[in-house]
Amino acid sequence: RxxxxxxxxxxxxxxxxxxxxxxxxxxxxxxxxxxxxxxxxxxxxxxxxxxxxxxxxxxxxxxxxxxxxxxxxxxxxxxxxxxxxxxxxxxxxxxxxxxxxxxxxxxxxxxxxxxxxxxxxxxxxxxxxxxxxxxxxxxxxxxxxxxxxxxxxxxxIDTNDYQPIDPSIAKAALRVNPNDFAIAFACADLSDKNKNLSVLLEAIDELAKHYSITLILFGSGQIPALNNQITTLNLGRLSSPHLQSLAYSAADIFVMPSQIESFGLTALESMACGTPVLAFRTGGIPDVVIHGETGWLADEVGSAQSLYQGLHWMVKHSQERSHFGKAARERVEQKFTADLxxxxxxxxxxxxxxx
Incomplete structure (x- = not known):
């Protein structure tokens, strides 16, 4: 059969x-x-x-x-x-x-x-x-x-499963350089063209000219060739919410550069862990991510330059980024729990x- x-x-x-x-x-x-x-x-x-x-x-x-x-x-x-x-x-x-x-x-x-x-x-x-x-x-x-x-x-989602972990502890656990700007990307298949990992890599290549970057990847599938100036941490497939929470919490920003998403579950998981989200303004993502409150929405879908602008702003505004992370967790607790x-x-x- x-x-x-x-x-x-x-x-x-x-x-x-x-x-x-x-x-x-x-x-x-x-x-x-x-x-x-x-x-x-x-x-x-x-x-x-x-x-x-x-x-x-x-x-x-x-x-x-x-x-x-x-x-x-x-x-x-x-x-x-x-x-x-x-x-x-x-x-x-x-x-x-x-x-x-x-x-x-x-x-x-x-x-x-x-x-x-x-x-x-x-x-x-x-x-x-x-x-x-x-x-x-x-x-x-x-x-x-x-x-x-x-x-x-x-x-x-179950907000008991997805919870913030102290970023310094999460970074230390995954051996992420605390002086690097840590960017996380996750999906079921890293080679899925709709997820636009290649667009993110193009934006990060530009960002790496000015800042030290660690890219945290988790998911299955093949990844494209990476810039050797960027520290890459490929965690593979993480099936446990607790391990996923560790990866989300170790990141300064979670990026979802998808061409289209019906909802954006990984963005929600990241927000539950207190990590703000950068994504394109497409599909159901604006229901989850509020621009200027819980993250950043880039308007030019599929544009590496538009994504770079959001990343650059996030690097430069660490205090606002911290506020976004706290507001992200609160939004999940108020609007997107499994019980609701x-x-x-x-x-x-x-x-x-x-x-």
Missing amino acids: NLDSVAISRQWNRSANNRSMFTSPQWTYKTQLKDFGKPPEIVNLHWISRWIDKPSFFSSLPSELPVVWSLHDMNPLTGGCHHALDCDQFTNHCCNCPSLKKSGKRDRAWKNFELKAKLYQHINLHFVGNSTWTTQQAQKSALGKYARSIRTIHLG MANSYINLYQELVKK
Whole structure:
């Protein structure tokens, strides 16, 4: 079974280019609600691509069973891509997909969009965006009209797991030079082009002409060639929140230079550790990072120069940076805890079950 799944996954990958991840609503094996146990009162979906076969699954649902779909990217709203970027075809009907090697008026994206529309109109569907931006994409999508409600529930984290560690202790533990300006970058795959590590490195190369820099990296994947004048600490994949907290706390600034983010979870984790965030003003990040209060938002998305300006300001304003870090922790405690997220979902479940 696993080999079959890998084969189909590779086949789908070959049909897509490197612009955005693209997946089909169909999967290797049929999936039905009964396969998961006794009938529930409500279904909450999250990221289900390459796991659940949507045609067989949605067809097995009772028509009035509430289905909450928590959106972590745009795939449920498009013909296959997980981020539409500058394409707005999803607002009408996906076709001529720029994420496909072979696109046209009735390409794979068009067929997937048709299939999703057919499935969605027969279920009691409710979309939940994890940010204002994600919710807006659901409202703009032509598939969103089949949802009976669309709302925002922000992601939350356990602030007991992610806590500030005294920076001097964190730096000493990781052997970071206390005289260096420490910049942290983290993501699941360091080679992910959307995460823009190369743009950050270009900005740091310029910064290193004037300041001594330590770059703290954590995540899996290959990293590009680095400037040998920059001290680099590659921690690899850190699965423990406690180890992640140590890395965040050792940094003077956490940088998230992504081209697009539905929410920006690593930014939230950094803020919970009292480390301010520098990011591009894109996607759901402005819901998390407040410019001039908990970090810095660069306006020119993808611009190394715009990122450099934010980094340079952060280096020069250590006192303000310290205030940003304290305000960042307070913002997480007030707006983005796991308990707040859980209570919002409980209220939604109760509302839908009563209906």
